[in-house]
Amino acid sequence: MAVKKQKKPQKRKRVSVTAGATGFAGASTGISPKGLSVPSSSSDPVSVLMAMTPSGAETTSSTSSLLTVKSTKAVAQKKSSLATAQLIRRYHTLNKELSKCLARIEANKNATEQQHHHHNNWKHGGSHKGQEQAAADLVRIAEIRQEMDDLGGLDMYQKASTLGQSKQRGGDSSKWLIPILESCHPDINKKTDPPLRLLDVGALSPHNYQKYSSWIHTTPIDLNPQDPLITKMDFLEMPVPASKDKLFNVVCLSLVVNFVGDPAQRGEILRQATRFLVPRTGLLYLVLPLPCIDNSRYMDHELLVEMMNYLGFATLVKHHFAKKLAYYVFRLDVAPGGSGGKKGKAGMVKFPKKMRHDKPNRNK
Numbered sequence: 622m623a624v625k626k627q628k629k630p631q632k633r634k635r636v637s638v639t640a641g642a643t644g645f646a647g648a649s650t651g652i653s654p655k656g657l658s659v660p661s662s663s664s665d666p667v668s669v670l671m672a673m674t675p676s677g678a679e680t681t682s683s684t685s686s687l688l689t690v691k692s693t694k695a696v697a698q699k700k701s702s703l704a705t706a707q708l709i710r711r712y713h714t715l716n717k718e719l720s721k722c723l724a725r726i727e728a729n730k731n732a733t734e735q736q737h738h739h740h741n742n743w744k745h746g747g748s749h750k751g752q753e754q755a756a757a758d759l760v761r762i763a764e765i766r767q768e769m770d771d772l773g774g775l776d777m778y779q780k781a782s783t784l785g786q787s788k789q790r791g792g793d794s795s796k797w798l799i800p801i802l803e804s805c806h807p808d809i810n811k812k813t814d815p816p817l818r819l820l821d822v823g824a825l826s827p828h829n830y831q832k833y834s835s836w837i838h839t840t841p842i843d844l845n846p847q848d849p850l851i852t853k854m855d856f857l858e859m860p861v862p863a864s865k866d867k868l869f870n871v872v873c874l875s876l877v878v879n880f881v882g883d884p885a886q887r888g889e890i891l892r893q894a895t896r897f898l899v900p901r902t903g904l905l906y907l908v909l910p911l912p913c914i915d916n917s918r919y920m921d922h923e924l925l926v927e928m929m930n931y932l933g934f935a936t937l938v939k940h941h942f943a944k945k946l947a948y949y950v951f952r953l954d955v956a957p958g959g960s961g962g963k964k965g966k967a968g969m970v971k972f973p974k975k976m977r978h979d980k981p982n983r984n985k
């Protein structure tokens with residue numbers, strides 16, 4: 622990052638102009654009205670990300686006061702966290718749109734197959750429309766994938782998310798869980814009892830629970846591990862433990878469900894968690910962006926709790942709404958294979974998409 626030298630010491634408390642002008646240039650010019658666009662010449666996701674995340678202190682001259690360093694740092698941090706949030710948001714939007722296009726193509730393919738089955742063919746207006754829609758979807762899918770690639774793909778998204786986990790920004794979400802684990806296992810002898818088994822799905826770091834390793838044994842997995850200690854694994858394809866002692870006491874789904882674009886797959890992830898937990902005591906730690914709960918047209922706290930009950934998570938142990946995130950701990954009270962985790966009647970969707978809060982400023 623280019624750093625201009627200040628010739629004369631600046632007045633106290635003044636935010637360095639250099640930080641504003643060069644320190645954040647990557648982000649301020651890189652954000653198009655459509656979203657983030659990263660110069661295609663820069664192929665290394667980290668360097669692109671670093672260009673958008675300046676360290677404020679760097680840009681302050683040695684003659685500046687401590688206060689200047691502090692305010693510069695604060696401004697730079699705020700800007701960099703905005704850029705990170707914007708990148709994450711854009712990636713989510715693209716991911717969701719991609720899932721929608723793919724689902725439409727799949728539905729159209731099924732409808733076409735059915736029509737053929739009934740000796741109908743493309744002469745029908747509906748099929749023709751469907752064909753046009755499928756062609757448009759294919760074009761859009763290519764555009765979306767290109768934009769995701771330009772952003773740096775899943776790897777870049779994860780690096781941005783890791784940055785969001787940094788200590789300055791509140792840290793990872795493990796800290797809220799610890800007191801709850803302690804209260805749910807008051808008799809645990811942290812030195813002698815077997816450690817609790819915790820499955821961290823979508824782990825960006827293998828060290829989230831390291832401080833508690835004497836009583837928590839973590840298995841971190843991710844689609845695209847950012848560390849060799851994280852197992853590369855799709856949770857939806859993870860083999861269900863063959864014996865009871867391999868089940869988990871805790872499954873963490875922190876900012877994972879909202880990452881998945883397809884609503885049915887989001888449900889599948891929650892259902893999958895029931896197969897990995899110790900029945901009656903196993904805990905699911907679910908973290909979601911707060912707007913998923915308090916600013917959605919179709920979802921809210923009550924519906925989430927109802928859906929979780931249906932899956933077998935009959936007890937909401939604790940929940941908490943922070944500024945940006947919603948934290949939930951549910952207990953799996955019903956053994957998998959009981960009513961929880963079962964499919965509804967054939968062909969019936971148990972929780973159809975229904976408007977619950979018809980307000981213009983709410984998310985779709």
Ligand SMILES: C[S@@+](CC[C@H](N)C(=O)[O-])C[C@H]1O[C@@H](n2cnc3c(N)ncnc32)[C@H](O)[C@@H]1O
Pocket residue numbers: 775779782786793794822823824825842843844845854855856857874875876877880881908
């Ligand atoms: C926003 S990051 C969450 C990071 C971290 N858990 C946290 O709380 O900050 C979402 C992560 O979930 C991972 N993920 C999404 N679906 C997954 C799946 N089916 N199996 C494993 N990991 C998955 C993604 O690869 C991504 O790294």
